[in-house]
Amino acid sequence: MATLTSSPAVAAAAVRPRRRRLKDSPALLWVTTPLLLLAFFGVWKLYTVLFDVSPLLLPPPEQVARALWDLLGQDYLYTALYFTLYETIVGFGLAAVVGIALGIILGRARVLERILSPFLVATQVVPKVAIVPLFLLWFGFGATSKIFMAAIIAFFVMMQNTILGIRSIDPGHRDLMRVIQAPWWKRVISLDVPSSMPYVLTGVELGIVFAITGAVVGEYLGGNDGLGALAVVMLSSLRTDLLFATVIVMTLLGFALYAIVAGIRRFAIPWHESSGRTTSL
Amino acid sequence: MSAPADRIASELTELPVDRSVTMTEPNRRTGTPSGAGIDLEGVGKTYVTDAGNVLALKPTDLKIKPGEFVVLLGPSGCGKTTLLRMLAGLITPTEGVITINGRPLFNERTEQPSRDALGDLGFVFQQATLMPWRSVWRNIALPLETRGVKKAERRERAEQLAAQVGLSDFLDHRPRALSGGMQQRVAIARALAHEPSILLMDEPFGALDAMTRDNMNEMLQKLWMETGKTVVLVTHSISEAVFLADRIVLLSPRPGRVQDIVDVDIARPRTLDTAKQDRFNELVVRLRGQLGEVSA
Numbered sequence A: 001m002a003t004l005t006s007s008p009a010v011a012a013a014a015v016r017p018r019r020r021r022l023k024d025s026p027a028l029l030w031v032t033t034p035l036l037l038l039a040f041f042g043v044w045k046l047y048t049v050l051f052d053v054s055p056l057l058l059p060p061p062e063q064v065a066r067a068l069w070d071l072l073g074q075d076y077l078y079t080a081l082y083f084t085l086y087e088t089i090v091g092f093g094l095a096a097v098v099g100i101a102l103g104i105i106l107g108r109a110r111v112l113e114r115i116l117s118p119f120l121v122a123t124q125v126v127p128k129v130a131i132v133p134l135f136l137l138w139f140g141f142g143a144t145s146k147i148f149m150a151a152i153i154a155f156f157v158m159m160q161n162t163i164l165g166i167r168s169i170d171p172g173h174r175d176l177m178r179v180i181q182a183p184w185w186k187r188v189i190s191l192d193v194p195s196s197m198p199y200v201l202t203g204v205e206l207g208i209v210f211a212i213t214g215a216v217v218g219e220y221l222g223g224n225d226g227l228g229a230l231a232v233v234m235l236s237s238l239r240t241d242l243l244f245a246t247v248i249v250m251t252l253l254g255f256a257l258y259a260i261v262a263g264i265r266r267f268a269i270p271w272h273e274s275s276g277r278t279t280s281l
Numbered sequence B: 001m002s003a004p005a006d007r008i009a010s011e012l013t014e015l016p017v018d019r020s021v022t023m024t025e026p027n028r029r030t031g032t033p034s035g036a037g038i039d040l041e042g043v044g045k046t047y048v049t050d051a052g053n054v055l056a057l058k059p060t061d062l063k064i065k066p067g068e069f070v071v072l073l074g075p076s077g078c079g080k081t082t083l084l085r086m087l088a089g090l091i092t093p094t095e096g097v098i099t100i101n102g103r104p105l106f107n108e109r110t111e112q113p114s115r116d117a118l119g120d121l122g123f124v125f126q127q128a129t130l131m132p133w134r135s136v137w138r139n140i141a142l143p144l145e146t147r148g149v150k151k152a153e154r155r156e157r158a159e160q161l162a163a164q165v166g167l168s169d170f171l172d173h174r175p176r177a178l179s180g181g182m183q184q185r186v187a188i189a190r191a192l193a194h195e196p197s198i199l200l201m202d203e204p205f206g207a208l209d210a211m212t213r214d215n216m217n218e219m220l221q222k223l224w225m226e227t228g229k230t231v232v233l234v235t236h237s238i239s240e241a242v243f244l245a246d247r248i249v250l251l252s253p254r255p256g257r258v259q260d261i262v263d264v265d266i267a268r269p270r271t272l273d274t275a276k277q278d279r280f281n282e283l284v285v286r287l288r289g290q291l292g293e294v295s296a
């Protein structure tokens, strides 16, 4: 009896350290992600077979894979990809500069923030999709209208996070800078920037994802270039498999941009708790 | 020996135990006072908050001589931090005038502190307020950066100061890797970095264990005797006050006001043995009585 009751405890003691190591290690994702993807494709395939779904509505995974392979061999994909990437990055850059600068100013000047906040919130509550026709009217069907679309969607999160970052500066640190008689530029370089950096980078992480959404939505609704326009073409020629493949390419692009920004975070603020973990969107 | 134990041991042994200097110097002071004189005339502070006004400090008169070591002693909430922050120009008094070396600290019209009057000031906050993104040595050297000191020189000075507070092994660590007491010692080193003529300390040793605290007290006394800084130090500890002070300013509980000023007429350098002297204990007992009286 005694041996029986003690054996589970021994087993648990032997197993626990290894399990804990796996739980904390980055290798965990390398194991779980393929497994989850496999399960996802399995369910997908099963569904199309069991319910005999028309490939026009939902093509089976292997057909999408073939379409993706075809698509990757086409020059027009890379032209579209380049276009979307260009719009996203320029729009994001614009939003980052304006959003962070405005965030710093509004973070400092509370009165100004209160005065402007209704207008800033208004830019966010207006359904963005509804502004696209207006942008097309103003900036034409080329890249400019999409750049502005990407920028206007991305700018708000970056501004908000910057404001939060400036507000979160430890008042003790502010006192310290006053006591050592630091001039304003020294305070900006040595306190404001590093202290608000974690917040700003969170905004930037979200901003890049929002920017790509903005660019693609813009392309959907007008113009002939970019991944969004490509998706529209696939849809109107009833190539659902290629539409899926296009969406997958968009997803991969988003992932790549996010990974770059998240990598910057780890590099830029190694001292912060958040480094080593990525923000969940 | 395990690594942490090693660390603690090195921490304790590396604290300034250079008592030879204090032993061989019978004279009271080696340095001529380089510190500044501070004058308070009717200085009081009322905080205005949404929940109403808080009278933190009643009008206070106090003359601090250049190179004097003044200790502010009083129960929690009696306005010690408030007083110290006004001396540092961080908050504006609601009444009265503060002058440093004859110059008014606050511009009467703008109510802003004047740079000239402040001069070089070192402040040890009640919390360590280290910058988590800077290594220990760069935290210590921060005040030197605004004074255009070259990097190699900053590093050298930081090493010197870290040795003084017993943290030579932690120069390149980040503050997060340090205990609370160690962080506070970094903050003390930082306040000394630019050799300020006035040193304001808000319960600098509150987070330290008794042994480290004794060591730090001796270090501070030695430093003060060598440099002749004007020091204003806040503490809750009566024995620490008697050990360090030329004069003890006893504050009464809320609303704070000066209840008594006690001259500490014990020869320097004071050592751990000083605490056994009758005069030392007399003063401790007297102050304890006065503190008990006011809080009763």
Ligand SMILES: Nc1ncnc2c1ncn2[C@@H]1O[C@H](COP(=O)(O)OP(=O)(O)OP(=O)(O)O)[C@@H](O)[C@H]1O
Pocket: B047, B048, B049, B054, B055, B056, B075, B076, B077, B078, B079, B080, B081, B082, B083, B126, B254
């Ligand atoms: N920023 C503030 N706003 C309003 N009231 C304040 C503020 N700072 C301090 N007070 C009040 O002023 C009084 C004195 O505070 P102070 O911090 O100077 O006390 P203290 O003597 O340093 O206490 P302790 O020993 O606990 O640090 C307290 O009653 C406190 O409530």
Ligand SMILES: [Mg+2]
Pocket: B080, B081, B082, B126, B202
């Ligand atoms: Mg205090």
